[in-house]
Amino acid sequence: MKRIEENPLLIIAVLLFSFMLLQSCGGVPEESTKEMSSNNVFSVSEVLEMVSKENDVTRTLYTKAIVGKGKAQGMKFDEDWRKDDVEAGPLPALFLRGVATSIKKGPVPLGLYLGSDFPVNAANKFEGKQADLFKKIKKDQEPQFFYDEDQELHTAMFADLASAAACVTCHNKHPQTTKDDWVLGxxxxxxxxxxxxxxxxxxxxxxxxNSYAKGTxxxxxxxxxxIKAFKESEKPSIGDxxxxxxxxxxxxxxxxxxVRKLSSYETMKKLIAAKD
Ligand code: HEC
Structure with missing residues (x-):
């Protein structure tokens, strides 16, 4: 696996982002930088909302531009994509799980999970408090925030919408589906x-x-x-x-x-607005 240090563009993006943050504070002297970093400026719900927005953009981009368009080119995506005899890429939900796994391995204590009331995979079924709140989300699509007493974690839930035709067709015809009449939206x-x-x-x-971006x-x-290890299938060429x-x-x-072009401007506006 490539590490972040080997990824020059990611480093540039991170540096640029940090630089812009600093600029937005008017080139602060060192002392106030220290003070600023010791002050907690965002509530956990604001931050989880920001990272969830980044996730929406990434997920839609992956689903539409890679999975949707890739399938039209004959590329395959499969839930068993990691198996040696399966020559395919990760489904969107498994892409997200990959991001979650990567975050878990890193130092940032951020948790991420994708669930449903009618899941394809029974392990993704919401239970308890999250199942109750999901009923509300289904009605008004508004995010829900609560403190999970058992896990001692601040928790935020955001609607995951059928934003691409590929979401609906794949779930409706999946052999393990628990619901076959999903529609767009x-x-x-x-x-x-x-x-x-x-x-x-x-x-x-x-x-x-950054831990989210690194996860993607x-x-x-x-x-x-x-793909490099494909034996039978045609390998797409990798470039721009x-x-x-x-x-x-x-x-x-x-x-x-x-992803950055589509999302970071919005996030940056929030970061800057909160500072004023
Ligand atoms: C090509 C098939 C395919 C596509 C496209 C797809 N999914 Fe899935 N999705 C799956 C499979 C299979 C799982 C179960 C993965 C696992 O084992 O956790 C899943 C899991 C999920 C879950 C977790 C609950 C569950 O059903 O297990 C949600 C929510 C979900 N997908 C929503 C979406 C949305 C929204 C999109 C489009 C943005 C999408 N999916 C696109 C096949 C697909």
Whole structure:
């Protein structure tokens, strides 16, 4: 697996992001930087909302531009994609699980889980408090925030919408599906995010966002490594083109760059607005 240090574009993105943060504070002297980082400036719900937005963008991009368009080029995506005899890429839900696994391995105490009331995989069925709150989310699509007493974790749940035709067709015809009449726009599930503290400093907030970005790069790199080991299937060429143009896949840098273009402006506006 490639590490973040080997990924020059990711480092540049992180540096640029940090630099812009610093600029937004008017080139602060060292003392106030220290003070700023010791002050917790964001509530946990604000931060989980930011990272959930980044996730929406990444997930839609992966589902539409890689899985949707890739399938049209004959590329395969499978729940057993990691098995040696299966030559395929990760399904969107498993891409997300890959991100969650990568975050878990790192130092940032951020938890991520994708569940539903009618899951394909029984292990993804919401239970207890999360099942109750998911009923509300289904009605109004509003996020839900609560403190999980048992796990001692601040928890936020966000609707996971059928944002692409691929979501609906695949779930409806899956052999293990528990519901076969999903339609575009449905709340198919929710992402649950958890964090142990009720407020975060700038640094902790940027750490959360970066651990998510690093997670997406990690799982994407694993997918590209899987392709390298293909024996039977045609291997897409990896560069700056996307499956929309043919049998191509973007490099991790190109993929992350698109995510950043689509999402970080919104996140940055929030980071800056909270400072004023
Ligand atoms: C090509 C098939 C396929 C596509 C496309 C797909 N999914 Fe899934 N999805 C699955 C499978 C299979 C699982 C179960 C994975 C696992 O083992 O956890 C799953 C899991 C999920 C879950 C967790 C609950 C469950 O059903 O197990 C949600 C929520 C979900 N998908 C929503 C979506 C959304 C929203 C999209 C589009 C943005 C999407 N899926 C696209 C096949 C697909």
């Amino acid at each position: 449905d709340v198919m599930g929710a992402t649950t995010w958890q964090y142990p503290k009720d407020s975060l400093s700038y640094k902790e907030t940027v750490d959360v966002l 790069v990690d799982i994407y790199v694993q997918y590209l490594e899987e 083109k996307w499956p929309a143009e043919g049998k191509y896949l973007p490099t991790p840098e190109v993929f992350l760059d698109s």
